[in-house]
Amino acid sequence: MLLALFSLLILLFSSVLALCLRRDPSRSQDAGAYGAAAASAAGLIPAVRVLLTGVTETVSFPWQVPLGSLTFTLDPLAAFFLIPLYLLTGLSAVYGVDYLKSYSGKKPLGLAWAAFNLLTAAMVLVFTAGNAVLFMVGWELMAAASFLLVLFEHEKQQVRRAAFIYLAACGTGALLLLAAFSLLGAHSATLDFSSFPPPGRAAATAVFLLALCGFGLKAGFIPLHVWLPEAHPAAPSQVSAVMSGIMIKTGIYGLIRVLGFIRPWEDWWGWALLLLGAVSCLLGALFALAQHELKRVLAYSSIENIGIILMALGLGMVGAASGAYTLAGLAFAGALLHVLNHALFKGLLFMGAGAVLHAAGTAELEALGGLAKRLPRTAPLFLAGSAAACALPPFNGFAGEFLIYLGAFRSLNSPGSAALAGVLSGLALASAGALAAAAFARAGGVAFLGEPRTERAAGAHEAGGLMLFSMRALALLCLLAGLAGPLLLVPLAPAVAAGFGFPFASAAAEAAAVPLLYVSIGGLLLLALAALAAAKRRACLAGKVPAEGPTWDCGYAAPSPRMQYGASSFSQPLTDFFQPVLRKLGQYPVIPEYFPGRASFSAEAQAVFYNAVYMPAAARLRDIAYRFSWIQHGRLQLYIMYIVVTLLGLLLWKL
Amino acid sequence: MHTFAELIIVFVILLDLSLAVTGGLAACIRLVALQGVVAGLLPLLAGHGAPHPRGVAFALVIIILKGVVFPWLLTRARERSGARKDVEPLISYPASIMLCLAAFIASSWLGSRLPLPETEVAWIVPASLATIFTGFLLITTRSKAITQVLGYLVIENGIYIFGLALFVEQPLMVELAILLDVFVAVFVMGIAIFHISREFDHIDTAELSELSDWRRAGDAK
Numbered sequence: 001m002l003l004a005l006f007s008l009l010i011l012l013f014s015s016v017l018a019l020c021l022r023r024d025p026s027r028s029q030d031a032g033a034y035g036a037a038a039a040s041a042a043g044l045i046p047a048v049r050v051l052l053t054g055v056t057e058t059v060s061f062p063w064q065v066p067l068g069s070l071t072f073t074l075d076p077l078a079a080f081f082l083i084p085l086y087l088l089t090g091l092s093a094v095y096g097v098d099y100l101k102s103y104s105g106k107k108p109l110g111l112a113w114a115a116f117n118l119l120t121a122a123m124v125l126v127f128t129a130g131n132a133v134l135f136m137v138g139w140e141l142m143a144a145a146s147f148l149l150v151l152f153e154h155e156k157q158q159v160r161r162a163a164f165i166y167l168a169a170c171g172t173g174a175l176l177l178l179a180a181f182s183l184l185g186a187h188s189a190t191l192d193f194s195s196f197p198p199p200g201r202a203a204a205t206a207v208f209l210l211a212l213c214g215f216g217l218k219a220g221f222i223p224l225h226v227w228l229p230e231a232h233p234a235a236p237s238q239v240s241a242v243m244s245g246i247m248i249k250t251g252i253y254g255l256i257r258v259l260g261f262i263r264p265w266e267d268w269w270g271w272a273l274l275l276l277g278a279v280s281c282l283l284g285a286l287f288a289l290a291q292h293e294l295k296r297v298l299a300y301s302s303i304e305n306i307g308i309i310l311m312a313l314g315l316g317m318v319g320a321a322s323g324a325y326t327l328a329g330l331a332f333a334g335a336l337l338h339v340l341n342h343a344l345f346k347g348l349l350f351m352g353a354g355a356v357l358h359a360a361g362t363a364e365l366e367a368l369g370g371l372a373k374r375l376p377r378t379a380p381l382f383l384a385g386s387a388a389a390c391a392l393p394p395f396n397g398f399a400g401e402f403l404i405y406l407g408a409f410r411s412l413n414s415p416g417s418a419a420l421a422g423v424l425s426g427l428a429l430a431s432a433g434a435l436a437a438a439a440f441a442r443a444g445g446v447a448f449l450g451e452p453r454t455e456r457a458a459g460a461h462e463a464g465g466l467m468l469f470s471m472r473a474l475a476l477l478c479l480l481a482g483l484a485g486p487l488l489l490v491p492l493a494p495a496v497a498a499g500f501g502f503p504f505a506s507a508a509a510e511a512a513a514v515p516l517l518y519v520s521i522g523g524l525l526l527l528a529l530a531a532l533a534a535a536k537r538r539a540c541l542a543g544k545v546p547a548e549g550p551t552w553d554c555g556y557a558a559p560s561p562r563m564q565y566g567a568s569s570f571s572q573p574l575t576d577f578f579q580p581v582l583r584k585l586g587q588y589p590v591i592p593e594y595f596p597g598r599a600s601f602s603a604e605a606q607a608v609f610y611n612a613v614y615m616p617a618a619a620r621l622r623d624i625a626y627r628f629s630w631i632q633h634g635r636l637q638l639y640i641m642y643i644v645v646t647l648l649g650l651l652l653w654k655l
Numbered sequence: 656m657h658t659f660a661e662l663i664i665v666f667v668i669l670l671d672l673s674l675a676v677t678g679g680l681a682a683c684i685r686l687v688a689l690q691g692v693v694a695g696l697l698p699l700l701a702g703h704g705a706p707h708p709r710g711v712a713f714a715l716v717i718i719i720l721k722g723v724v725f726p727w728l729l730t731r732a733r734e735r736s737g738a739r740k741d742v743e744p745l746i747s748y749p750a751s752i753m754l755c756l757a758a759f760i761a762s763s764w765l766g767s768r769l770p771l772p773e774t775e776v777a778w779i780v781p782a783s784l785a786t787i788f789t790g791f792l793l794i795t796t797r798s799k800a801i802t803q804v805l806g807y808l809v810i811e812n813g814i815y816i817f818g819l820a821l822f823v824e825q826p827l828m829v830e831l832a833i834l835l836d837v838f839v840a841v842f843v844m845g846i847a848i849f850h851i852s853r854e855f856d857h858i859d860t861a862e863l864s865e866l867s868d869w870r871r872a873g874d875a876k
Contacts (some may be wrong), residue, residue, distance in 0.1 A: 636803070637745065637795045644791045655769050 001057035001074050004082070007043035008124050010035055015117035022110025029100060033093040036120060040090025043082060045125065046421045048078040054494035058130060065192045068133030069508070078127045080336060080495035081246075083254050084343035085127065087477065088245045089120040091470040092238040095351050098464030099358060113150055116239065119145035126250050132181040132191035139177065139250075143170035146247060149239045150231045162230035169217045169227040171453040176214030177254070180207050184261055196261045204262040208269055211258040216629075219251025221280040221310050225303045226610045229287075232302070232362070237354020240295060242301040245347040252309055256499045259317075267417075272315025273310050274421055278428035280307025281491050283581065285435035287441065289571050289604040290512045290582050292361040294353045298346065302388055304432055305342045309335045311425050312404045316500070318421040319407070324414040326420065327407045329508030332500050333492050334403030341396040341481060345388035346476035352382035355467055357415050357473025358390055358448060359460035364569035365443065370452040374460040379448045381471045386440040388478045394523025396481035399488060399516065403508075404429060406515055419599075435574075451550065484521025486513045567604040574601035574602075583608050663693055664782045667816065668759065671789040674809065675755040676748045680801060684729045687812075690786075691721025697832045698777040698819055716835060717815075725841055726810060728850045735800055742764045745797045753794060758788035771820065786813030804844045810838050811837050 014035020021028040050057060051290035061070035074082075100109055104343065122145055125138030144445030147170065151163040183203055185191040201208060213224065221230040228248070232240045239348055259265065284304030291297045312335035355373060355378040357363045372379040388395035391402075404425065411422025463471075481488070489509050497505035550559055568575075568586075575582055586603035589596075671689040677683050695717040698710060761788060762784035771780060792812060793806030814833060 638799070640803075641790070642793045645797070651765075655765075 001044055001059050001072065003042050003046045004074055004124065004128060005059065005072060005084075007039040008121055008128075008203055008555060009122070010039040010042060011117045014039070014120065015114045018110050018113035018117065019503035020110075022108060023486075025104040025109045026584060027335040028110040028113055029097050029104075032110075032117055033097045035325070036093035036117050037090045039117075039120065040086040040093075043086045046074060047082040047086065048491075049078040050074050051076055051083070051491040051494060054497070056498070057421055062165070063134075065133055067185070067192060067627050069192060070562055071130035071192055071194075072128045072134075072248050073130035073182075073193070074128055075498045076491075076494035077253075077256065077498040080491060081127050081249060081339065082124065082421035083491070084249070085120070085123055087248045088343050088347045088474075089116075089123075089256055091473055092347065093240050095115075095241075095354070095467050095470035096236070096238040098466040099236065099354055101118050101464070102358070106347075107152065109227075112149065112236070115145045115148040116242075118224050119149065119239075119242065121525060123247060123250060127253060130193050132185060132193065135254075136174065136178065136181070140174055142250065143167075143174065144249065146231075146235075146239070146243055150237070153234070156234075159234040162227075162234040164557055166227040166231040167643055168223075173214045173217030176210045176217070176239060180198045180210035180258065182490055183210070184258075188193060193257070195259070201266075205266060207258065207262050211255060212272070215251040215254040215258070216276075217251070218248060219255070219306050219310070220248050220303055221276055222283050222303060222304050223609050225280070225284075225615060226607065226614055229291075229296050229299040229607065232350075233293055234346050236296070237357060240298075241347040244299065244350055244359060244474070248302060248306060249289075249309075249343065252306070252313075252335075252339060256313070259313075260402065260499065261526050264401060265321060265531075267318075267321045270314045270319075271421070271482075272314070274314025274318060274425060277307045277309070277311025277314055281311060281432040282302065282307070282435070285432045285439060286578055286581060287605070287608075288439040290584060291629060292567055292605060294365060294368075294447060295350065297365075297439060298349050298353055299398060299437060301349075301439065302342075302346055303598060304436055305338065305346065305389075308401065308404070308432065309338050309342070309418040311428060312407070314340065315404070315407060315411075315421050315425045316504070319411065319414070319418050320500075320504070322415050322418040324411060324418045325503050326511045327410045327414055327418055328500075329496060329504035329506075330403050330407030330410060330511055331425075331511060332496050332504050333508040334400055334407060336495050336499070337403055337488060337492060338397075338400035341478075343398045344396070344474055344478050344481060345385045345397055348381065348471055349389060351467065351471045351474065352378055354470070355382075355463035357462075358467070360457045362454075362456060365446045366456045367454045367610035368447040368452070369450045369561060369564065370448075370457060371460055372448040374458075375448075375462050376454075377468055378471065381468075381475045382444060382448065384475045386444045388482070390437040390440050392437075393474075393519065394479065394482045394526050396478045398523075399482055399527035401429060401433070402515070402519055403512055406512065410511070428481045438571065438574055442567060446565070446567045446570060449598065450564045453561045453564070453566075460540055483520050483523045485516040485523075488516060489513060568601070572603075581608070582614075660697060664778050664816075665698050665702065666693055667812075668778075670784055671759075671809075672752060674789055675792060678744075678748070680733055680740055680742055680799070681730070683742060683802065684726050684733070685722045688722050689809065690728040690812050691725070692718050693768065694815055695721060697816065710826055720834060721808070721812075728841055729801060729804060733763065736801075742802050744783040745798055745801050751792065752794055754796075755785075755789055758792065759785040762788060769834050770786075779816060782822060783813045783815075783817035786810075786816060789813070800844070800847070802843055804841060807840065807844075808837065812860060 001262060012095050014031055017035065018028045018032035021031050046057070055075060056075040058071065058073045059074070063070040096113075096116065100107075100112065101110060119142060121140045122141035126135060126142060129135035129138055138534060145168050149165055151159065153159045154163070184196045184199060184207055186199075186203070187197050188195045190363035198204075216224040217227075228244075232244055233250035235243060259269075281304045284300050284302075288297045288304060290299035291300060312331045316328040316331035316335065319325070319331060353363055355375060356368065359371070359375055359378075360368060362368070388397040391397040391400075408422040408429070411418045413419075414422070437501055452460075462468075489512060493505045493509045496508055556563065575584060583606050584603050585606060587601070589601055591599060667690060670686055670693070674683060674686050677686060695714050700839050740788075743763045746754075760779070762781040765784055766780035769780065787810050790808070790810030793809060794803050795806075797803070797806070811833060818833075
């Protein structure tokens, strides 16, 4: 525990140091990055120890803030979230050294590193806080630091808009959480998590709804996701990796914590989570398929994965309500495992997208192409990340979803509602997986395969050594986590026990051990097959020189890169089918003649929820606010009058 | 001795009423200073027997600050700003005095309702509340920035008297803390008034509302 606090101190110190060294960008980069890496190394030790021993560690210091206490609790659940946090932030920081080099002298790198390490420290605080006040301090710090990072390229109007939307979402979420914690601590002397009394029925429902919306705004499931596809692409890539990989998981963590305070659960809560999750994972994958920018594709894929995690939580709660412990345990374990896995592969993917952005100067899919030949080291790593994101073995994405599938199939012989929940989530998971596979085949294929569509893509260059190091490390972790099989249960079981209860953990460990063994055996077999195929290919090609020709030549006399399948054309059959949901804007040429002249085609993905729900709501709110603008007249005297009247009112009310 | 204290209380209330109807800025500054001095004398008369030397010292500091330093600062600010000599009330003087009387009646009622310890000096709580209300009245119904500082000082006088009513034992410690705040505030306000008048050629706060961008955005809509 003390080591975790020590890592917190390293982060804060290196944050200040990076800010102090801001005049010298390269030293400020070093201070920030190595501080973050050292903090990760220090922080991983207690996290792993707590997961192995299963013992909760607590430290408490006095604090003068009302209702607050500096109580840090490191239980297996927190430790399970801390591991991806430390892994990802450490590797992202190393990646960032190379990635930010090109901004040296143009951007305040010292401030960026200070904000990055502050963001990490704030997330450590969120995961280890044992007191609601401390938690909210971490939560707000996290929002502020990540807001600064989103605003990194603030000269772009798009980025400023993204940052503003993000700030609004953070503020709203924090407000709801304050209400939730106030309700929880209403009958308690302090706001320590351990001292929350079990709330009454109505209060528990209110807390659940507040926490669901408050944490949901951070986690970013549909329909609370609007900030996510804006802010993730706006931030520098290593920050997107951290935000998408672990920061949005703080929402999941908070939700699990609060669910622990408001037992017993109502039946419909699980259904609410399950349905929200199912909608998120389906729509997230579908929207990912329609995006034209690589990082936006990844952002929507994050929404999909958050949906999967939420759906698994919901499935587990429905199972718990109907007494199906095995089903619930498997679903909870799957949810947690997917948190870890998503952090690893989404971190890898965002870093890969960053490498593309770094190399070609753009991440617009229609401007890329043929990058596999120009970035020969990044391409297979991105492919590995994509395979993991599509839940394909032997990568780690499969293991987590496998547990959820296993739970869903177990539910079939459980009583009524659990079976229905299992069928529903199994269906949603399978459809979302298929859509995600299509989205990643499209994104990876259009960006890396074929011929470059623009000069910029043609002139792309390989990523720097530190960037490759981080991506390789994450890809290796993805593979290892996919092959670890039953070993995964060692950290998972105590985390499930700490988050949801001991019976679920033991049931899940019992039910999952053998299937996970099969998963890792299958993965190893697949790897062996791949190695065999590679060896065979090498043997066949030995002593021969393979002929090289243009990609997708197809017998055309003079093929041009514009003849390739583009991002829109690749996904058109699917997106047309889902047009009622996607509401793409665009125009399709109709070609009546045999020798057509000029024609143009355009397709644009819309932010459906933003345009259809949030914009009208915001406009309505603004209209209402204007109606009250006479209160805001700018006359000092009357402002003081408001204060006097309020004070008098309070005095008279208390008389 | 208490008759003296009660006389002072009556005097404070009368000063409140005259502040409500005084039109000249210079006269207002003098009235506020007088009220501060009178209020500063109160603890010397309210206690039993001879006052403690420390109490005398505190009272002296208060009287010098409120009777000499503040009026001097404010007079200087007024002269430098070159403002008109009247307070430019937003409501008429009769209305002001009616409001002041209403405030006094409300304070009497409020004073009887507040759960306070028994006070030895009659009327001290209503008088202090009435003084606070008068201060608010000055702040909210006069348009010049200087009158807002004056209102602030009147509120401070009221709080001081209220503090005497509550903590007869250690009002001076409380007062000293408040006084420090007030001193800084008057100082800052004096500078601010000077700068406002230099930038805008007047110290009419109503004109400052031009600075608000909200109104323009609303009008443009």
